[in-house]
Amino acid sequence: MILTVTLNTALDITYRVPALLPHASHRVDEVTERPGGKGVNVARVLAALGHEVTVTGFAGGATGAVLRELLDPLPVRDALVPIAGTTRRTLAIADAKTGDTTQLNEAGPTVTPTEWASFTLSYGELLADASVVALCGSLPPGIHVAAYAELIRQARAAGVPVLLDTSGDPLRRGIAARPDLVKPNADELAQLTGSRDPQRAARDARGRGARAVVASLGPEGLLATTPDGTWQARPPAAVRGNPTGAGDSAVAGLLAGLVADEPWPQRLRRAVALSAATVLAPVAGEFDAAAYEGLLSRVAVTEHPSPL
Amino acid sequence: MILTVTLNTALDITYRVPALLPHASHRVDEVTERPGGKGVNVARVLAALGHEVTVTGFAGGATGAVLRELLDPLPVRDALVPIAGTTRRTLAIADAKTGDTTQLNEAGPTVTPTEWASFTLSYGELLADASVVALCGSLPPGIHVAAYAELIRQARAAGVPVLLDTSGDPLRRGIAARPDLVKPNADELAQLTGSRDPQRAARDARGRGARAVVASLGPEGLLATTPDGTWQARPPAAVRGNPTGAGDSAVAGLLAGLVADEPWPQRLRRAVALSAATVLAPVAGEFDAAAYEGLLSRVAVTEHPSPL
Numbered sequence: 001m002i003l004t005v006t007l008n009t010a011l012d013i014t015y016r017v018p019a020l021l022p023h024a025s026h027r028v029d030e031v032t033e034r035p036g037g038k039g040v041n042v043a044r045v046l047a048a049l050g051h052e053v054t055v056t057g058f059a060g061g062a063t064g065a066v067l068r069e070l071l072d073p074l075p076v077r078d079a080l081v082p083i084a085g086t087t088r089r090t091l092a093i094a095d096a097k098t099g100d101t102t103q104l105n106e107a108g109p110t111v112t113p114t115e116w117a118s119f120t121l122s123y124g125e126l127l128a129d130a131s132v133v134a135l136c137g138s139l140p141p142g143i144h145v146a147a148y149a150e151l152i153r154q155a156r157a158a159g160v161p162v163l164l165d166t167s168g169d170p171l172r173r174g175i176a177a178r179p180d181l182v183k184p185n186a187d188e189l190a191q192l193t194g195s196r197d198p199q200r201a202a203r204d205a206r207g208r209g210a211r212a213v214v215a216s217l218g219p220e221g222l223l224a225t226t227p228d229g230t231w232q233a234r235p236p237a238a239v240r241g242n243p244t245g246a247g248d249s250a251v252a253g254l255l256a257g258l259v260a261d262e263p264w265p266q267r268l269r270r271a272v273a274l275s276a277a278t279v280l281a282p283v284a285g286e287f288d289a290a291a292y293e294g295l296l297s298r299v300a301v302t303e304h305p306s307p308l
Numbered sequence: 309m310i311l312t313v314t315l316n317t318a319l320d321i322t323y324r325v326p327a328l329l330p331h332a333s334h335r336v337d338e339v340t341e342r343p344g345g346k347g348v349n350v351a352r353v354l355a356a357l358g359h360e361v362t363v364t365g366f367a368g369g370a371t372g373a374v375l376r377e378l379l380d381p382l383p384v385r386d387a388l389v390p391i392a393g394t395t396r397r398t399l400a401i402a403d404a405k406t407g408d409t410t411q412l413n414e415a416g417p418t419v420t421p422t423e424w425a426s427f428t429l430s431y432g433e434l435l436a437d438a439s440v441v442a443l444c445g446s447l448p449p450g451i452h453v454a455a456y457a458e459l460i461r462q463a464r465a466a467g468v469p470v471l472l473d474t475s476g477d478p479l480r481r482g483i484a485a486r487p488d489l490v491k492p493n494a495d496e497l498a499q500l501t502g503s504r505d506p507q508r509a510a511r512d513a514r515g516r517g518a519r520a521v522v523a524s525l526g527p528e529g530l531l532a533t534t535p536d537g538t539w540q541a542r543p544p545a546a547v548r549g550n551p552t553g554a555g556d557s558a559v560a561g562l563l564a565g566l567v568a569d570e571p572w573p574q575r576l577r578r579a580v581a582l583s584a585a586t587v588l589a590p591v592a593g594e595f596d597a598a599a600y601e602g603l604l605s606r607v608a609v610t611e612h613p614s615p616l
Contacts, residue, residue, distance in 0.1 A: 015399075015412055015414075020410075021410075022328050022403070022408070022410050023408040023410055024410065025410075025413065026411060027413055027415065028412050028414045028415065029415075031414055062370045062374045063370070065370060066370045091323075091399070095331075098331070100330070100331040101331065102328075102329075102330050102331055102334075103332070103333040103334060104325065104334045104401070105333065105335055105336060106339055107335065107336065
């Protein structure tokens with residue numbers, strides 16, 4: 001099975017309002033709730049593609065209970081570790097007038113050292129059955145900044161390939177533990193390396209310890225810098241829609257390609273098509289299955305001459 | 309005891325953000341949660357004044373469970389009736405830069421006819437021990453518009469004085485059932501009567517069935533139109549602060565004065581002082597006890613010659 005780790009899971013709430021006016025009072029027309037956090041989103045996409053997938057991380061309090069209730073009917077195994085703190089909420093306020101979204105993210109619960117120890121124990125057991133593991137998103141308060149580095153070392157020791165999708169110091173510290181793949185976006189890559197040139201920055205990130213780097217470049221698609229070569233994959237045309245979850249769908253595509261041991265161009269095709277099909281879907285974070293199938297053959301992949 | 313009814317209770321959430329920017333992403337610096345809904349707020353103020361008070365209404369789902377957990381340590385008896393639906397949230401986004409607040413209110417759960425019947429049964433039992441009852445706030449979906457009229461008739465039959473604090477059609481229908489006191493604000497009174505002249509509108513509301521009308525006029529204080537005369541009570545000076553909960557504190561003051569059988573000028577003094585002390589308190593909906601004591605003797609009450 002594919003294992004995804006979301007240390008800072010979230011109950012994703014969407015409020016639909018006619019128009020968001022600061023300092024006014026609004027009646028919320030429609031409330032939707034979804035289990036969230038990057039690794040949970042990745043797992044949902046993988047499950048929809050027919051993969052056996054397990055989610056782990058932390059869940060606690062009333063929002064944690066709702067999150068688990070919402071996970072229950074999905075074809076995803078819930079291996080979340082209970083904590084005393086309360087799982088965070090994220091709130092997206094969708095403005096019916098402009099179509100834009102205002103996002104408010106709670107920081108998340110403080111995880112105790114005992115809870116972290118109990119997580120690493122459970123994670124070690126889950127690795128025994130995992131074909132690949134993805135470590136996704138921000139760290140909740142209380143978790144040390146080298147936590148992903150620790151989890152990467154555990155995965156490497158178990159012989160399980162590991163993908164890291166985070167930012168800031170957790171990314172910097174994680175890369176040094178030599179993950180198989182990191183998937184930063186252009187901003188995260190620039191923050192890590194100091195360079196806004198994606199090719200140069202990706203080479204720098206590989207030098208820091210990442211075996212392969214797949215940078216998501218928004219409408220420009222994905223740039224993969226790997227031991228086998230460098231490729232850029234672009235969607236066939238500009239895709240209009242809601243980009244929420246597009247990055248998580250790209251991660252799902254990369255994982256699916258990795259477990260099938262596909263060559264890089266095919267993995268990138270899958271990731272770009274899933275990502276574009278997510279932007280096109282009417283519900284944020286879902287993907288349009290028909291669009292995905294149609295896009296798969298239309299993603300253009302070009303190989304870059306390696307400067308190394 | 310004093311009984312307060314909140315059919316559409318709420319979990320009141322406050323998010324503190326540096327500045328609310330529509331269509332941007334925000335990290336929430338601070339999250340606070342309080343049990344809410346008008347009658348719950350009124351009960352909290354009464355309990356702080358030393359009154360024995362019971363809250364009833366509906367609570368359900370994960371947010372209802374949190375609401376009840378937060379009520380538990382307060383000196384308020386929880387007689388909320390469980391429902392299958394989920395208690396609504398209200399969200400106040402407090403902007404640290406401007407000090408202003410953006411409010412988002414969920415509609416609330418749909419209450420079934422069986423749940424309503426079970427509530428009226430429990431309400432009837434609670435009335436046996438009540439010295440006064442306050443019916444507060446909006447109606448949740450599924451509750452018929454004459455619900456407050458029904459509860460007023462039940463209270464009158466039990467010989468319990470009843471205060472109604474709502475708006476729109478529930479106020480219009482409720483007034484016709486002859487409550488002892490209604491407490492509309494200027495807008496609610498104008499909507500009910502078509503007149504923006506508070507004295508004229510209050511006489512009209514009395515003509516529709518309310519035995520007494522106390523209109524809250526914001527910085528102008530309270531205007532009471534009663535069988536014993538007409539009075540206006542004003543705070544000693546313009547009060548700066550957060551007006552959230554000021555109306556609920558005025559209701560608490562009116563109830564406290566009513567159970568003590570105080571003359572109207574004293575009831576109004578209490579209500580205006582509590583209301584102003586709520587605006588002055590740093591936490592929305594709390595009141596500043598020292599300010600309340602200080603303000604009590606400084607509220608100016610003038611009697612209006614009755615035009616009737």
